[in-house]
Amino acid sequence: xxxxxxxxxxxxxxxxxxxxxxxxxxxxxxxxxxxxxxxxxxxxxxxxxxxxxxxxxxxxxxxxxxxxxxxxxxxxxxxxxxxxxxxxxxxxxxxxxxxxxxxxxxxxxxxxxxxxxxxxxxxxxxxxxxxxxxxxxxxxxxxxxxxxxxxxxxxxxxxxxxxxxxxxxxxxxxxxxxxxxxxxxxxxxxxxxxxxxxxxxxxxxxxxxxxxxxxxxxxxxxxxxxxxxxxxxxxxxxxxx
Numbered sequence: 001x002x003x004x005x006x007x008x009x010x011x012x013x014x015x016x017x018x019x020x021x022x023x024x025x026x027x028x029x030x031x032x033x034x035x036x037x038x039x040x041x042x043x044x045x046x047x048x049x050x051x052x053x054x055x056x057x058x059x060x061x062x063x064x065x066x067x068x069x070x071x072x073x074x075x076x077x078x079x080x081x082x083x084x085x086x087x088x089x090x091x092x093x094x095x096x097x098x099x100x101x102x103x104x105x106x107x108x109x110x111x112x113x114x115x116x117x118x119x120x121x122x123x124x125x126x127x128x129x130x131x132x133x134x135x136x137x138x139x140x141x142x143x144x145x146x147x148x149x150x151x152x153x154x155x156x157x158x159x160x161x162x163x164x165x166x167x168x169x170x171x172x173x174x175x176x177x178x179x180x181x182x183x184x185x186x187x188x189x190x191x192x193x194x195x196x197x198x199x200x201x202x203x204x205x206x207x208x209x210x211x212x213x214x215x216x217x218x219x220x221x222x223x224x225x226x227x228x229x230x231x232x233x234x235x236x237x238x239x240x241x
Contacts, residue, residue: 059080191226
């Protein structure tokens with residue numbers, strides 16, 4: 001079956017991402033944006049210069065900084081849940097209370113597609129607007145995007161992230177969904193089930209490495225399961241039969 005597509009000529013999505021709210025595009029559905037279409041999620045703005053297709057993503061904002069060599073990121077990290085391919089300008093506002101010791105004139109966009117963070121060297125700063133942006137002049141994959149002082153190498157990558165050890169099965173699921181987390185369960189860990197509109201259906205804390213969720217009462221369709229602790233956040237799509 002051909003994936004459903006949402007053609008877009010102009011979009012301005014003022015979608016706050018605080019708490020559990022997310023911008024979600026289920027697997028099998030594609031959200032298209034034409035070049036020059038501004039997309040705004042929370043304070044993050046994407047201005048593509050090539051057609052942008054988003055599928056199987058669940059954008060979330062974290063206010064926990066990413067540690068690095070010589071410093072840490074600002075207290076604003078956006079995570080798409082899976083890597084996206086993007087050409088154009090990406091930027092966001094950084095309030096004074098979110099800078100985490102970083103200096104606004106020295107900020108550079110940093111992004112991670114799964115092999116480690118890359119800190120850019122030619123980001124543009126709008127001092128008056130507290131805004132930092134970077135032009136991805138060639139198609140670039142990233143899953144996470146944040147900002148940090150120039151020259152700082154952020155040390156946490158998606159491949160090192162313990163949340164990537166989360167396993168969900170069976171998928172598709174009819175009633176009971178099992179979740180297993182490798183290693184020690186971090187403090188504050190939880191699982192949240194969301195519908196495709198980002199609404200929270202179920203949330204439960206995690207105290208042990210194995211947990212089961214009873215989804216029998218949910219209507220058939222696509223859902224997202226979000227793992228989060230005090231440092232990490234990631235979403236995975238599941239299908240309910």
